[in-house]
Amino acid sequence: MTGSHIPEAVFRRGRILLWGGCLAFAVALPLVFKTGFLLSLLCQMGVMVVFALSYNMLLGQTGLLSFGHAVYYGMGAFISMHTLNLLGKDGGPLLVALLPLVGGLAGLVAGVVLGYVTTKKAGTTFAMISLGIGELVAACALMFPGFFGGEGGISGNRVVGKGNLLGFTWGPQVEMYGLIVAWAFLATVAMFALTQTPLGRMANAVRDNPERAEFVGYDTQRVRYLMLILSGFFAGVAGGLTALNYEIVTSETLNAHTSGVVLLMTFVGGIGFFYGPIIGAILVTVMQIVIGGMTQAWLLYFGSFFLFMVLMAPGGIASVISMQRNLWQAGLFGRMVPHYLAVAVPVLVLMAGLIGLIEMSYALLAGEGVGAGDTATRVMKMDLHLNTPGPWLTAVAVTAVGLALTRWIGGRTRAAWNSTLSTLHGDRS
Amino acid sequence: MNAPAIRITGLKKNFGASEIIRGVDLDIHRGERHAIIGPNGAGKSTLFHLISARLPVSSGVIELKGENVIGLKPFEINRKGLSRSFQITNIFHNLSVFENLRCAVLWSLGYRYSFWHRLAGLADARLRAEAVMEDIGLADRRDTPAGILSYAEQRALEIGITIASGADVILLDEPTAGMSRSETDDAVALIRRVTEGKTLVMVEHDMGVVFGLADRISVLVYGQIIATDAPAAIRCNAAVQEAYLGTSLHSGNEHE
Numbered sequence: 304m305t306g307s308h309i310p311e312a313v314f315r316r317g318r319i320l321l322w323g324g325c326l327a328f329a330v331a332l333p334l335v336f337k338t339g340f341l342l343s344l345l346c347q348m349g350v351m352v353v354f355a356l357s358y359n360m361l362l363g364q365t366g367l368l369s370f371g372h373a374v375y376y377g378m379g380a381f382i383s384m385h386t387l388n389l390l391g392k393d394g395g396p397l398l399v400a401l402l403p404l405v406g407g408l409a410g411l412v413a414g415v416v417l418g419y420v421t422t423k424k425a426g427t428t429f430a431m432i433s434l435g436i437g438e439l440v441a442a443c444a445l446m447f448p449g450f451f452g453g454e455g456g457i458s459g460n461r462v463v464g465k466g467n468l469l470g471f472t473w474g475p476q477v478e479m480y481g482l483i484v485a486w487a488f489l490a491t492v493a494m495f496a497l498t499q500t501p502l503g504r505m506a507n508a509v510r511d512n513p514e515r516a517e518f519v520g521y522d523t524q525r526v527r528y529l530m531l532i533l534s535g536f537f538a539g540v541a542g543g544l545t546a547l548n549y550e551i552v553t554s555e556t557l558n559a560h561t562s563g564v565v566l567l568m569t570f571v572g573g574i575g576f577f578y579g580p581i582i583g584a585i586l587v588t589v590m591q592i593v594i595g596g597m598t599q600a601w602l603l604y605f606g607s608f609f610l611f612m613v614l615m616a617p618g619g620i621a622s623v624i625s626m627q628r629n630l631w632q633a634g635l636f637g638r639m640v641p642h643y644l645a646v647a648v649p650v651l652v653l654m655a656g657l658i659g660l661i662e663m664s665y666a667l668l669a670g671e672g673v674g675a676g677d678t679a680t681r682v683m684k685m686d687l688h689l690n691t692p693g694p695w696l697t698a699v700a701v702t703a704v705g706l707a708l709t710r711w712i713g714g715r716t717r718a719a720w721n722s723t724l725s726t727l728h729g730d731r732s
Numbered sequence: 733m734n735a736p737a738i739r740i741t742g743l744k745k746n747f748g749a750s751e752i753i754r755g756v757d758l759d760i761h762r763g764e765r766h767a768i769i770g771p772n773g774a775g776k777s778t779l780f781h782l783i784s785a786r787l788p789v790s791s792g793v794i795e796l797k798g799e800n801v802i803g804l805k806p807f808e809i810n811r812k813g814l815s816r817s818f819q820i821t822n823i824f825h826n827l828s829v830f831e832n833l834r835c836a837v838l839w840s841l842g843y844r845y846s847f848w849h850r851l852a853g854l855a856d857a858r859l860r861a862e863a864v865m866e867d868i869g870l871a872d873r874r875d876t877p878a879g880i881l882s883y884a885e886q887r888a889l890e891i892g893i894t895i896a897s898g899a900d901v902i903l904l905d906e907p908t909a910g911m912s913r914s915e916t917d918d919a920v921a922l923i924r925r926v927t928e929g930k931t932l933v934m935v936e937h938d939m940g941v942v943f944g945l946a947d948r949i950s951v952l953v954y955g956q957i958i959a960t961d962a963p964a965a966i967r968c969n970a971a972v973q974e975a976y977l978g979t980s981l982h983s984g985n986e987h988e
Contacts, residue, residue, distance in 0.1 A: 501838050502847040508835045511824040517806040518816060520839030529845055
């Protein structure tokens, strides 16, 4: 690069610092989160980060909405698991550490074969074909129990052979976490680098305007196909990691549910930013495991959250962050903080009321404590008499107050937001 | 060896039962600026779509620099050195002005589908994109997303994308449509500058632009070319005056 590009060099140094900081942070996490539960949560996050980023290569970067991305993830997982079992005693920690690469290659081959069909067309046609292929492969998983292990799936042991690699056998969960961090970091760097290449940029061009891309010399079908193959590779890497992490792979890994979850993660995080899916993967995994462990109603909460995001912030969490950063740079962020704090209070009240209603309804429908006179039911760590009107009226009242306050203060926040935005855009032009 | 830039023979196009292009024969010489005019619905844009392979032809032959290009896909024709712009602005909306132009030069510089080159390291692509950006007067809009440019700026970018690859046959579809007088003058100067030494074919409604720029003019009426000649001869052509609107041709006079 020429010397006149000093700002770019500074920019790049900042980027290296950011990446290095993230890696150091990820490596240091187990020092604080030591319990088995938290460690496996972290492991799951790492795998999902890679999976969601690979999905965004299609959705955010190439404009391809896939309903069958779990196929590449699942193929990576199954092939890795079979390879692990094939290695058996002949294997060793080094070969095990390289298994995600085998998963990646499996995903890549699946991409070469299936992508040839799916990427013939873009748009709705692509979405439909990806859904069909996904169902097809999921059906195959139950038809060929020899390979896919039927309903029980196939399992293996990631500690194979003798000896260790630099002291690692991958047996303890914390060592597995280290392996996941290493692979996730490498994969993330590679996927980011890809966005800075001719193919990566032309994928954006094909997303924005396929017709024009054809008239600047590019075969849009080829661009989509290559992006899908590469995306399949990284999904396969994630699949290989999940196989090692859980030491079991079931047909669940390649079915429509998994494809749906990765779509939601990526979308909630924000498809317009490279780091969006990282946020989405972390957040949704936490919701899945933490809230999923606390309440049976977690899918309802998750669905509501997704609806809220689609309606209020269709650009995802990353777009909200980016917006705040713009305000910060324009010196306007401080102006909004009191409003954010003010609106948070009634929103929390509203949520408390709604959660109360939902939890009590779930408890009632589950048949706990109904008709048993004075028997109290434990809901949210409180002993409540669900057959008396008291708890219900309280929850309804809290909800109503929360709703009224949210509407009132929310309206003022919105007005402040709009005026701040117009100041921001006024400053720019 | 000196085949015309474009040779069209017996070209026909029908949509269902309706015939839009009804047998067009036309030679575009190398290095000339050729305008295609005609009343609304004459099939001018359709003719462009056929030449650039956006639409498949029904029958006839199109030769680009002596080579039959019937049946090729748009990107294949583009790679043979024919580039076109669109009547309705057709740019990469979410990409910056600079990225739009860089996308337009990548193929011609041989980077194909590379995922092993770093874009930031491709000095030739950057320089070429910057040169075009300078040419079309958008250098100070380098990092602005194309979608929020003003209309005239988007039209300039549209031309920029078209010429950036260095194609030697340029098709411009109504490059000045919807522009004010001063914007049009700028656009004409721009077109003149960037198509220097190239073959230019354009569809245009503004007679000032047509008579100011073109070396030769073809008049397309109901899917057939009724005359091809130098501007002065076209203006005097009785058949043209009868079939086309004399008033428009006079308005061309006023601008000169």
